[in-house]
Amino acid sequence: MELDLKQIPRVKTLSKEEFLSEYFKPQKPVVIERFIEDWPAYSKWNLDYIKEVAGQKTVPLYDDRPVKHDEGFNEPHATMKMSDYVNLLKTEPTKFRIFLWNILKEVPQLQKDFTYPDFGLRLMKGLPMLFFGGYDSHTFMHYDIDLANIFHFHFEGKKQCILFPQSETKFLYKIPHSLITREDIDFANPDLEKWPALKNAKGHIAQLEHGNVLYIPEGYWHHMKYITPGFAMSLRAIARKPQNFGKAVYNILFMRHFDGVMRRIKGQKWIDWKNERAITRTHNLLFGK
Template identity: 75%
Template sequence: MTLNLQDIPRVKHITKQAFLKHYFKPQKPVVIEGFIKDWPAYTKWNLDYMKSVGGNLTVPLYDDRPVSHEDGFNQPHARMKLAEYIDLLKREPTKFRIFLWNALKEIPQLQNDFTFPDFGLSLMKGIPMLFFGGKNSHTFMHYDIDLANIFHFHFDGQKQCILFDQKQNDFLYKIPHSLITREDINFNNPDLKKWPALKKAKGWKCQLNHGEVLYIPEGYWHYMRYKTPGFSMSLRAVARNPKNFSKAIYNLVIMRYLDNFMRRLKGQKWIDWKNQQAITRTHKKLSK
């Protein structure tokens, strides 16, 4: 038995009106296949190009090690020159990923390679973020701290994406006071005997190819696995749903500072307690 996932709809092109009507208002994901073919980035952006324009920059790296009380919130696990990192990606599989890197601030010329699309939402133009990964590297299942609407543009390779909306929280083994699920769940091939609540979760899946954009609605959980080395850019718009917006404010103003405080106060006991609570609370809800 596998996860209950339906294919994310795919369209070649879409108008602003159609996007707002069919995907934004009902909060449904969609892959737009041909949206950026007129961007210079469509033909220019690959790993070699990124190495040529930013190879000397030092970048933050993350892997899939379990969260430790010694780590700060979103604290990188290592740093490396971008040129060395891209050489590593192309040479061999690595779990190191670049996560939430504001590369366009450090490499301003990249801003000439794309235009901010008009989807009818006000995009936050100061924080286009880049994400890089090697073959089979992956993110934990998580949702973004600001529960934003996300437009995820992929370049140079293929990426597997699995999404769940916030209505599935009871079934995902969510870690309390956090934005992730249990880190030992392999969403690419989950053990449903060990994690039975996942059988109840209903989600979405797709494979992103070079030049395609995935719309991820507000607060959707997402798991990303790089099938080949590659990178993506995310543009985001503030959550419009009042409930999601209030959750975002809580996460930004209270939750992350509370979690950091408890890590310093309780150490690994805090992390272990949260991991156990993810199972206890999920199975309690499942039994009801």
């Protein structure tokens, strides 16, 4: 038995009016296949180009090790020169990923290679972020702290994306006071006997290739698995639904700070309690146990 995942609709291109009526208003994901072919980035952006323009930059790297109580929010697990990281990506599998790497701050010249698309939403122009990963690396299933609408532009290689709306949270073994699910769930090939609630979750799946744009509606859970080495850029727009905007404010102003305080007070016991609570709460809701 596998996860209940529907293929995300794919279109060649999309007008602003079509996007707003068919995908944004009903909050449905979509893959736009040929939307950015007029961007210089479409023909220029690959790993070799990134190595050329940013090779001497020191970059933060993250892997798939479990969260520990003494690690800060988004604290990197290692650092490396971008040139060395690209060489690593191209020569061997690696779990190291880069995420939330701000183009404006790190490599301003990359701004010349793309334009901010008009989807009818006000994009946060100060936050064009790059994400990199090696063969078979993956992110944990998570949703973004600000529950933003995300436009994910993929470059080089292939990547598998699994999405779930917030309505499916009760089936996903969410960790309390955090933005992730249990880290030991392999959403690309889950053990549904060990994690039976996942049988009830209804989600979406797509494979991205160079030049594809994935729209991730606000607050959607997402899991990214790199089938080959590659990278992507995300642009975002604030959550419009009042409940999502309210949850974003709560996450940013309270939740992450409360979690940080509890880590300092209780240490690893806090992490262990949260991991156990993810199971008991999910099964209590689902099975009444």
